[in-house]
Amino acid sequence: MKAMKPWQTMMLLLVLLGGGNTVAQTGGRLLLSGSTTMAPLMIEVAKRFQTLHPGIEIQVQLGGSGRGVSDARQGKADIGMVSRNLGEAERDLHAIPIARDGVAMIVHRDNPVRSLSDRQLLDLYTGRIANWRQLGGRDAPLHVLAATPEGGSSELISHYLQLPYEQIKAQRRIGPNAERIAAVAADPQAVIWVSLGEAERMAAAGVPIKLLAVGGVAASSRAVRNGDYPIARPLTLVTRGTPTGAARSFVEFCVSSQITEHILAFDFVPYLD
Missing domain, CATH: 3.40.190.10 (Periplasmic binding protein-like II)
Known part of the structure; x- marks a missing residue:
């Protein structure tokens, strides 16, 4: 049964x-x-x-x-x-x-990086990684972006990383999901977290972004629903x-x-x- x-x-x-x-x-x-x-x-x-x-x-x-x-x-x-x-x-x-509720890490569609380990994600937001080459990408500077603290996605990322929000290092902090997605679509070196559901729909609609796998699990609504995706x-x-x-x-x-x-x-x- x-x-x-x-x-x-x-x-x-x-x-x-x-x-x-x-x-x-x-x-x-x-x-x-x-x-x-x-x-x-x-x-x-x-x-x-x-x-x-x-x-x-x-x-x-x-x-x-x-x-x-x-x-x-x-x-x-x-x-x-x-x-x-x-x-x-x-x-x-x-x-x-x-x-x-799921949160996805997104990059520009042309970025060759496809996934992040938990360690890489933590290093990224604690300033230990400064170049995409350190993540298997091109030799280009990382533009580390973060969501503003009031959203639920920031609470979830902070909890997942076991890192207080005020200790998260970023070059710029951006509010609504739509603005975060637009920032990455316009910047091939950028990375940020957003609502998984909205990122998935915008990527399917042709917006030039890509959802990164985290901890070896693809970022998808199906993975969230099944309980496989870790940032959920x-x-x-x-x-x-x-x-x-x-x-x-x-x-x-x-x-x-x-x-x-x-x-x-x-x-x-x-x-x-």
């Missing part, structure tokens, strides 16, 4: 079990709190959900994944938003993954008990294909194929 995916397991639990969320049982209000990475996505999902359930009011509050865990556990929020793997001490919570994390909803009432309806909505377009719009990778 084929193993069920995480979202399918949770759907089965929702059908079989009851109990749980006291705030949701009041009927028309839901509070979500936690991950700043997930919040913009969940605001749009909530808007779509409310068009189908106009009697339910949904509020989304930021505060980081840690707040999402603590608020859900203490009953301060109906649903917590967590953009990382749960720790062993957090296994008492029900976790419902709805998407994955789950985007998860957590509840203190098995959700009921409005919370249950919202969670069921979030693990359905009805939110796939929103997930893609925010450059995340759906769990659903």
Whole structure:
């Protein structure tokens, strides 16, 4: 028998079990709190959900994944938003993954370098590598670019490298994904990290960029979905008990294909194929 995916397991639990969320049982209000990475996505999902359930009011509050865990556990929020793997001490919570977030390293399409090891990536952003020849490329200076610190991709890269963001060395820092992609498309010596989903789509559309393999794994949405790609994390909803009432309806909505377009719009990778 084929193993069920995480979202399918949770759907089965929702059908079989009851109990749980006291705030949701009041009927028309839901509070979500936690991950700043997930919040913009969940605001749009909530808007779509409310068009189908106009009697339910949904509020989304930021505060980081840690707040999402603590608020859900203490009953301060109906649903917590967590953009990382749960720790062993957090296994008492029900976790419902709805998407994955991946970050890709990109270079110009004409750059002969095809992959980076973890060591090379760390050396690149700590200033130990200054020439593409050190990475198997041409004899040309590296133009090391970085994303600005407020984005979720910077948090993920920093965590992957085990390097505080303020210690990342770069010649220039750039904000939105689109601007980062444009910078690399215009500079054959540049390298930067961006949302994997957006980079994949822009490369397919003909923008002259290339996604580098990391740690021997090709950067692709499929690799993120399969759990093979290393610079990735789950985007998860957590509840203190098995959700009921409005919370249950919202969670069921979030693990359905009805939110796939929103997930893609925010450059995340759906769990659903």
